[in-house]
Structure formats: C-alpha cells, structure tokens
Amino acid sequence: MMSTFPQTILCAVRVIGTNFVAWLLCASLLPSAVAQTAGTADTTQQAGTAGNTGHAGHAHNSLGTGAAIAPDGTVWLVGLNTDQKLFVQQSRDPVRGEWSAPRVLDTGADAISADGENRPKIAFGPNGAVVISYTQPLDKPYTGRIRMLHSEDGGLSFSSPFTVHHDNAVITHRFESIAFDGKGDLHVVWIDKRDQVAAADKHYVGAAIYQAISHDGGRSFDVETKVAEHSCECCRVALATDGDGVLHAMWRHVFGQSIRDHAFANLQLGPAPPIQRASFDEWNVQACPHQGPGLAWAGTGDPRSAYHAVWFGIRKESGGDVPAVRYARLDAKGAPVTGTVRRLPDVSAEHADVAAIGARVLVVWRSFDAGQTRLRSWTSTDNGQTFSVRDLGNTIGNNDQPHVITDGQRMLVLWRTDHGVQVYESLL
Numbered sequence: 001m002m003s004t005f006p007q008t009i010l011c012a013v014r015v016i017g018t019n020f021v022a023w024l025l026c027a028s029l030l031p032s033a034v035a036q037t038a039g040t041a042d043t044t045q046q047a048g049t050a051g052n053t054g055h056a057g058h059a060h061n062s063l064g065t066g067a068a069i070a071p072d073g074t075v076w077l078v079g080l081n082t083d084q085k086l087f088v089q090q091s092r093d094p095v096r097g098e099w100s101a102p103r104v105l106d107t108g109a110d111a112i113s114a115d116g117e118n119r120p121k122i123a124f125g126p127n128g129a130v131v132i133s134y135t136q137p138l139d140k141p142y143t144g145r146i147r148m149l150h151s152e153d154g155g156l157s158f159s160s161p162f163t164v165h166h167d168n169a170v171i172t173h174r175f176e177s178i179a180f181d182g183k184g185d186l187h188v189v190w191i192d193k194r195d196q197v198a199a200a201d202k203h204y205v206g207a208a209i210y211q212a213i214s215h216d217g218g219r220s221f222d223v224e225t226k227v228a229e230h231s232c233e234c235c236r237v238a239l240a241t242d243g244d245g246v247l248h249a250m251w252r253h254v255f256g257q258s259i260r261d262h263a264f265a266n267l268q269l270g271p272a273p274p275i276q277r278a279s280f281d282e283w284n285v286q287a288c289p290h291q292g293p294g295l296a297w298a299g300t301g302d303p304r305s306a307y308h309a310v311w312f313g314i315r316k317e318s319g320g321d322v323p324a325v326r327y328a329r330l331d332a333k334g335a336p337v338t339g340t341v342r343r344l345p346d347v348s349a350e351h352a353d354v355a356a357i358g359a360r361v362l363v364v365w366r367s368f369d370a371g372q373t374r375l376r377s378w379t380s381t382d383n384g385q386t387f388s389v390r391d392l393g394n395t396i397g398n399n400d401q402p403h404v405i406t407d408g409q410r411m412l413v414l415w416r417t418d419h420g421v422q423v424y425e426s427l428l
Contacts, residue, residue, distance in 0.1 A: 063398060064400055065400055065403075067412075070130075070154070080114045085104045086120060088103050089101070105158055121178050125218070129152060129217030129218055132148065133148045144174040147163055147164070173210075181268065205230045206232055206253075209231045211225060226271060228263060235291060246268050247268060278335065306329075309329075310325060312352075362378075362380075364392070373395050397418045
C-alpha cells in the first residue's frame with residue numbers, strides 16, 4: 001500500500017489515446033502533491049492570473065477552489081491567491097464574471113493545501129453561520145491538520161483558524177469534506193491514519209474515515225469518531241443530504257486486501273455505521289488514483305433510485321481492463337441500481353462531479369484532448385435515464401477540477417483555470 005513508502009506517493013498516469021493506465025512511483029513530492037493524469041495540469045504547484053475572480057498575479061498560484069451558494073443567493077468562492085493567502089469573493093452574477101474584490105483572511109502562519117482533491121471549502125449553516133475549512137500540511141510528508149475559520153455574522157468576519165480534531169499527532173488528517181445536515185449540525189469528514197499508526201508492526205490496509213460534529217454552527221466540536229476503517233488514502237469524500245436532511249457519505253474504500261471500490265454510509269447512525277458497497281469494478285490495485293467520487297440526492301422520492309453517483313475505476317469489460325469515469329443510480333442504502341451503471345461518453349474523462357434537482361441531473365468533468373483541457377457536461381431531465389453531452393469550455397494551461405454547486409433552485413458549474421474562474425449555469 002501507499003503507506004509502505006513514507007517518502008513517496010503512487011501516481012496515476014493515463015497514456016492519452018489508449019485504454020491503458022500505468023502506475024508510477026513518484027518520489028520527492030511535497031505533502032500536498034497530487035497524483036495526476038498525464039497532460040492535464042492539476043493546479044497544485046502552478047498558475048497564472050485569476051482573471052475574473054478580481055485579482056491578478058504571477059506564477060505558482062494554487063488553483064484548488066471551494067464554492068457555495070449563500071442563503072441570499074450570493075455565490076462565494078474560497079481559495080488561495082498568488083501569494084498563497086486564503087481569500088474569499090462573492091458574486092450575485094458569477095456567470096457574467098462580476099466578482100467583488102478578493103478579501104484575504106487571517107490564517108496566521110498556516111500553510112494551506114489547495115489541490116483539486118484537497119482544496120479549501122466553504123459551507124453555510126443556520127443563524128448566520130459560515131465555515132471555511134482547509135488542510136494544513138505539516139513538516140512530515142503526507143501529514144496534516146484539518147483547520148477551520150468560523151463566522152457568526154454571515155461571513156462579515158471570521159475567527160482565527162483552529163484545529164477541528166482533538167487528536168494532535170503528526171499523522172494524516174487530510175482531504176476533509178464539510179456539510180451541514182438538516183438539523184443544522186456541521187459534519188467534518190476526513191481521511192485519518194491514526195489506526196494505521198497504532199497497528200505498528202501489523203499490516204493495516206489503507207487509512208480510515210473519521211468525522212467530527214459541531215452542534216453550534218462550528219464554534220466547537222465533539223471528539224471525533226471513526227466512520228470506517230480501510231479507506232483509500234487520498235481520494236476526496238463525497239457528501240449528500242437526503243430529503244429528510246440526513247447526511248450520507250461515499251468514499252473510495254479498500255475491500256479485502258487491495259480491491260479499490262466505493263463505500264456508502266449514513267453518517268448519522270453513530271460511530272462505525274453500516275457500510276454499503278456502492279461500486280463493483282473489482283479494481284485490484286495497491287495504489288491510490290487520487291480521484292474521489294461525486295454524490296447527489298435524486299430528490300424524486302423513489303428509494304429504489306435515491307442517489308446519483310460518479311466515480312473513476314478500472315473494470316474488466318469485453319475481455320480487457322477499461323479505465324473510465326462511471327455513473328450509476330444508487331438506492332436509499334447506497335447500492336447501485338441494476339442496469340444504471342454506464343461509462344461517461346468520453347474516454348479521457350476525469351474528476352467528475354454531479355448534482356441534481358428533482359429529475360434534473362448534471363454531471364461535469366474535464367478531459368485532456370489535442371493539447372488542451374476541455375470542460376464537458378452530461379445533462380438529464382428524466383432522473384438519469386437518458387443524457388445529452390455538451391462542451392462548456394476549454395483552456396490551455398493549469399486548471400482546477402470542475403465543481404457543481406446547488407441551492408436546490410439552480411445548479412452552477414465552476415472551473416478555475418490560470419486565466420480565471422469560468423462559471424456556467426445549468427439551463428435544463
């Protein structure tokens with residue numbers, strides 16, 4: 001497993017124009033380094049100007065960016081500027097590129113990870129609560145702390161950063177995801193290696209999923225609890241609330257010794273909730289592809305088709321190993337619905353995200369083609385039974401993974417490149 005190599009990580013490299021994925025051992029990378037698909041810049045170490053985000057700069061910006069829609073409909077961005085400082089911006093009309101001036105937040109001397117799988121995030125809760133999270137990489141390779149800033153006045157002011165978890169060991173606490181549930185409780189979910197470290201000489205497969213819950217909008221947190229052992233080491237965790245406001249998670253999991261498929265769980269069933277296997281690619285690999293899943297509640301009221309999910313994997317099809325981003329509908333317990341699993345219509349698709357409002361479904365991804373990165377979408381108006389594909393944009397140079405944000409009324413696609421932030425509204 002990756003943990004066998006404390007000074008290295010394993011990287012996924014796609015050979016463009018084939019259905020072959022080779023795994024290379026990449027040495028001497030920074031703690032925030034990412035596994036990349038060849039030819040597609042993943043933003044961690046390079047950038048240019050931020051274009052219509054409202055600030056210009058120079059090289060070496062990190063483009064990993066979080067976004068959310070505030071209760072008043074304003075879109076907020078959080079990311080790093082060219083000086084590696086955390087900033088926020090707001091827009092009432094992001095499709096036209098009309099953003100406020102960036103506001104730099106005080107994070108002290110914290111280093112901040114801002115790659116695609118480990119980017120800063122922002123979330124809005126009840127009673128004016130706003131939280132921003134990020135991973136602070138530490139001196140030891142692949143270690144970190146989950147840090148947070150908290151606001152009680154709708155984002156007019158923020159607290160100093162603080163560590164969410166009570167465990168302060170210099171180990172992996174990284175790749176956090178955040179969300180408020182229907183009760184207004186804030187959940188922070190991350191990848192954690194304390195159990196691997198505690199196993200000492202025993203063989204411990206992968207890492208673990210932990211979460212901490214705040215009942216006061218992010219001012220304080222309960223002691224963290226373990227959701228599941230044997231997760232993949234560096235793929236993001238996808239979160240989605242159902243119609244009752246109950247929060248669910250999907251993550252890349254290690255089944256057995258080396259099968260890297262996906263797991264699904266109800267996060268509000270207490271520590272160590274029951275786990276449902278959500279994908280069955282049977283991908284046998286001792287490495288982490290650094291491509292986490294996407295998850296969205298369908299909202300149709302049908303428990304047999306309760307969620308939409310996207311993920312990257314390799315499975316045997318037509319006698320060969322086929323790498324692809326795949327889509328499926330999941331039932332209310334997280335199991336894939338028979339007959340719904342299919343490949344996205346792009347052999348170079350990577351880092352997909354998904355959102356849904358009722359029967360409307362939006363899947364977005366990026367792909368590298370003919371020397372440029374393309375942003376593409378797949379849209380459905382019948383709960384994922386049929387889709388149509390569309391090209392949204394393209395860029396030459398560094399770019400973040402695309403993200404979909406929704407407030408239940410509209411779905412926005414955000415894609416930050418070294419030329420700016422491109423925003424598209426779903427017109428389904």
